[in-house]
Every structure is written in C-alpha cells, then in structure tokens.
Amino acid sequence: MKIALLGYGKMGQVIERIALERGHQIVLKKEENNTFEGLSTADVAIDFSVPTAAVTNISACFHANVPVISGTTGWLEQYDEMTKLCAATNGGFISSSNFSLGVNIFFELNEYLAKIMSKFDSYKVSMEEIHHTQKLDAPSGTAISLAKGVIENSSYTDWTLETPDTKQIHIATKRIGTVPGTHTVTYNSAVDAIEIKHTAHNREGFALGAVIAAEWIVGKQGVFTMKDVLELK
CATH class of the missing domain: 3.40.50.720 (NAD(P)-binding Rossmann-like Domain)
Structure with missing residues (x-):
C-alpha cells in the first residue's frame, strides 16, 4: 500500500x-x-x-x-x-x-458506563486529561469525545473548563513533561467514587x-x- x-x-x-x-x-x-x-x-x-x-x-x-x-x-x-x-x-x-485501539475500547466503556450511571442522580461526572507540554489544544480531542459520549447517553448537555453547572461536565486539563496522554472519567458521590482511566505509555x-x-x-x-x-x- x-x-x-x-x-x-x-x-x-x-x-x-x-x-x-x-x-x-x-x-x-x-x-x-x-x-x-x-x-x-x-x-x-x-x-x-x-x-x-x-x-x-x-x-x-x-x-x-x-x-x-x-x-x-x-x-x-x-x-x-x-x-x-x-x-x-x-x-x-x-x-x-x-x-489508539485501547482508547476506542475505552470510548465504548465510557458510553456503556454513562448509560448505567444516568439512572443515579447522586453521582456527578468529571474528567481529567494530561498531555505533554507541546500539545496545542486543550482540552484534548479525546477528552471532548469522552464528554460527547457521556452527553449522548445521559442528561448532561455540555462540557466546560470552568466551574460546571448541574448539566455540565467539568474537564480538567494538565500539561506535564512528555506525557503521551492520560484520560480519566470519574463519577463521584458523597459515599464513593467510580473511575475509569486510560493511560498511553507512548505514541x-x-x-x-x-x-x-x-x-x-x-x-x-x-x-x-x-x-x-x-x-x-
């Protein structure tokens, strides 16, 4: 080819x-x-x-x-x-x-988890993405895709980098060293937290x-x- x-x-x-x-x-x-x-x-x-x-x-x-x-x-x-x-x-x-094959599997897990968690109002979802200092855009496209996956399968309507309202997903962005890419989705309540995470080891x-x-x-x-x-x- x-x-x-x-x-x-x-x-x-x-x-x-x-x-x-x-x-x-x-x-x-x-x-x-x-x-x-x-x-x-x-x-x-x-x-x-x-x-x-x-x-x-x-x-x-x-x-x-x-x-x-x-x-x-x-x-x-x-x-x-x-x-x-x-x-x-x-x-x-x-x-x-x-x-990444792993990330696309992670996308599927994210959507499936969002469907389950949409029934439980006591949990609030948030996301964090970490990349190398040379990455130009923030949040990452992957983080935005994850947010869209939640929005399409829940009552959330948007994502934000600022303080979120009840229908917004907060995305925290960090730029550290040479990190290839780490993405975390967390559902937090007063009593516990559920977290899924993908960590890239290299490109x-x-x-x-x-x-x-x-x-x-x-x-x-x-x-x-x-x-x-x-x-x-």
Missing part, C-alpha cells in the same frame, strides 16, 4: 516506521511548506498535521481521489464541510480524536491504530469512524 503522510512531526515519524514495518511504502512526507507532489500516486493518506493545515490537507485528498485518515484535532468546526466534500467527491474519510498505539484504519479504508467510499474499523457498532 502506498501512503502519503500529511504532517511529518513526531507522530508522522512513528506512523512511517510502523507502516514500513507492515510492508507499506511512503510516497509523500508533507511538512508545513511542502507541496502535495506525489499525493495522486497514494492509495491512502494519513493526516497528523496541525489545525490550520488539516482542512487544506483533507480537501486535497478528496480532490485527488485519495481516501484520508485524519488524527489532527482542533479544526472540527469545519467537520461538516469536509463530510459534504467527501460525499461530493465520492471520497473515503475517517476523522478521529484518537486512533505507538496512536500510530498503529492510524495505520490499521488506513489499511481498512482503501477501496471504500463514505465517512466512517473507528467503530466501523474495529467492528464495535
């Missing part, structure tokens, strides 16, 4: 190594000022760039008839625009706040999941999620 890497930072470099180990070929490594030369020869593109470049990268893939996997966060106010462009160009698209899980998603989407048209890739629906 021929892969175009759109974004060649630390994540892009780990993705490259894992893709090569799995027998794939890299035909484009696009950094911030590079062109898209070579994109049209790719079977699939993987975008781990920056929020200001993501929409341009994804659009270029659709116009080049190359399915694209995007792990860039911080641009999702234009997500609907990109899904419409995907449909108009008969493209293939997966955007995820986190491609390998994110990169492997992205490559697996890229392998899966080749030859497919439409907008998909990691639920489709991992058959979690």
Whole structure:
C-alpha cells in the first residue's frame, strides 16, 4: 500500500516506521511548506498535521481521489464541510480524536458506563486529561469525545473548563513533561467514587491504530469512524 503522510512531526515519524514495518511504502512526507507532489500516486493518506493545515490537507485528498485518515484535532468546526466534500467527491474519510485501539475500547466503556450511571442522580461526572507540554489544544480531542459520549447517553448537555453547572461536565486539563496522554472519567458521590482511566505509555498505539484504519479504508467510499474499523457498532 502506498501512503502519503500529511504532517511529518513526531507522530508522522512513528506512523512511517510502523507502516514500513507492515510492508507499506511512503510516497509523500508533507511538512508545513511542502507541496502535495506525489499525493495522486497514494492509495491512502494519513493526516497528523496541525489545525490550520488539516482542512487544506483533507480537501486535497478528496480532490485527488485519495481516501484520508485524519488524527489532527482542533479544526472540527469545519467537520461538516469536509463530510459534504467527501460525499461530493465520492471520497473515503475517517476523522478521529484518537486512533489508539485501547482508547476506542475505552470510548465504548465510557458510553456503556454513562448509560448505567444516568439512572443515579447522586453521582456527578468529571474528567481529567494530561498531555505533554507541546500539545496545542486543550482540552484534548479525546477528552471532548469522552464528554460527547457521556452527553449522548445521559442528561448532561455540555462540557466546560470552568466551574460546571448541574448539566455540565467539568474537564480538567494538565500539561506535564512528555506525557503521551492520560484520560480519566470519574463519577463521584458523597459515599464513593467510580473511575475509569486510560493511560498511553507512548505514541505507538496512536500510530498503529492510524495505520490499521488506513489499511481498512482503501477501496471504500463514505465517512466512517473507528467503530466501523474495529467492528464495535
């Protein structure tokens, strides 16, 4: 499989190594000022760039008839625009706040727990996410996905970084050293607490999941999620 890497930072470099180990070929490594030369020869593109470049990268893939996997966060106010462009160009698209297989299992656990806890008003949910000091967005896309998972399965209506009201989920964000990513969801009451937690040990899980998603989407048209890739629906 021929892969175009759109974004060649630390994540892009780990993705490259894992893709090569799995027998794939890299035909484009696009950094911030590079062109898209070579994109049209790719079977699939993987975008781990920056929020200001993501929409341009994804659009270029659709116009080049190359399915694209995007792990860039911080641009999702234009997500609907990109899904419409995907449909108009008969493209293939997966955007995820986190491609880690473990995190996507964690997403499922989070939604299931939210359904159970929605029956018990004595518990208040909160979240914490910890990442390295170079991470640009806060809260993380993964934390936002976790919050949405709770909102869709409970009476909560929104999340906030500030002091929450009764229908808001508080997300605490921390930026510490080189932490790859730790996410905790806590249900606290006056008598006890229930907590689920995912801790990434390195970037390998994110990169492997992205490559697996890229392998899966080749030859497919439409907008998909990691639920489709991992058959979690």
